[in-house]
Amino acid sequence: MRQKTNGIILQNTKYQDKSNILKVYTLQHGIQSYMVNIGQSSKSKIKPAHVLGLNQIEFIEQTKQGRSIQRINDIHVSYIYQHLFSNPVKSTIAIFLNEVLLKALKEQHENKELYQFILESLMVFDSQDYEATNFHLHFMIELSKHLGFYPNNNYSKQNCLFDLQDGIFTPDVPIHLYYTDSELSFHLSELLSHKSDFNCNSKTRAELLNLLIMFYRLHLPNFGEIKSIQILKEILA
Numbered sequence: 001m002r003q004k005t006n007g008i009i010l011q012n013t014k015y016q017d018k019s020n021i022l023k024v025y026t027l028q029h030g031i032q033s034y035m036v037n038i039g040q041s042s043k044s045k046i047k048p049a050h051v052l053g054l055n056q057i058e059f060i061e062q063t064k065q066g067r068s069i070q071r072i073n074d075i076h077v078s079y080i081y082q083h084l085f086s087n088p089v090k091s092t093i094a095i096f097l098n099e100v101l102l103k104a105l106k107e108q109h110e111n112k113e114l115y116q117f118i119l120e121s122l123m124v125f126d127s128q129d130y131e132a133t134n135f136h137l138h139f140m141i142e143l144s145k146h147l148g149f150y151p152n153n154n155y156s157k158q159n160c161l162f163d164l165q166d167g168i169f170t171p172d173v174p175i176h177l178y179y180t181d182s183e184l185s186f187h188l189s190e191l192l193s194h195k196s197d198f199n200c201n202s203k204t205r206a207e208l209l210n211l212l213i214m215f216y217r218l219h220l221p222n223f224g225e226i227k228s229i230q231i232l233k234e235i236l237a
Helices: 088-104 112-127 135-147 182-193 202-219 229-236
Strands: 002-014 019-026 030-037 056-062 069-079 161-163 168-170
Touching: 002 088, 002 112, 019 112, 030 056, 056 112, 088 112, 088 135, 088 202, 088 229, 112 135, 135 182, 135 202, 161 182, 182 202, 202 229
Parallel strands: 030 069
Antiparallel strands: 002 019, 002 056, 019 030, 056 069, 161 168
């Protein structure tokens, strides 16, 4: 069966000389894997530029029941990024976000709200005329809401420690090791409270990033390591 599908490319893996396996987060049915034939000639329907990570695409999929990897016959890039791949800071943040999405998105069913959040966030990030060095922090916070473990911003002078396991601020040191000190907890509360005008120095930014990655690891099974984090920290230092 042939049908038109919308998706965001998360991974492109070489399979054979002219074939690749794409992992795509689709609007219609969540995470899916597809085999594609990629060529360089003018007659090729699918070229390397079509299958870059985070590309927003419309494509024709050829599905067959019982097959784990479906086929794609044609791809159209539905939104062409203006700055995401050319700006060094934005492209590094994009690589990091791509890796987070690849590890966080597992469901194979439709979730229109989550799909639209990712789609629109990438378009806003691309179109901003500044580098938005805290965008990845805001993105991870908002993504956690769609994934079901958004932090409760109940911070106060008394609730001054953030418990990563329970996702709340607490007055007492938890019996486990997954909590933050009062200073970092304050900065997390500020990040949660200020969607667009949050500011911090590079040290705090790196600490918040470590906190959010640990938060994801605790709430998403098999989230694992993020390989691009060190390059991201270096370029944002």
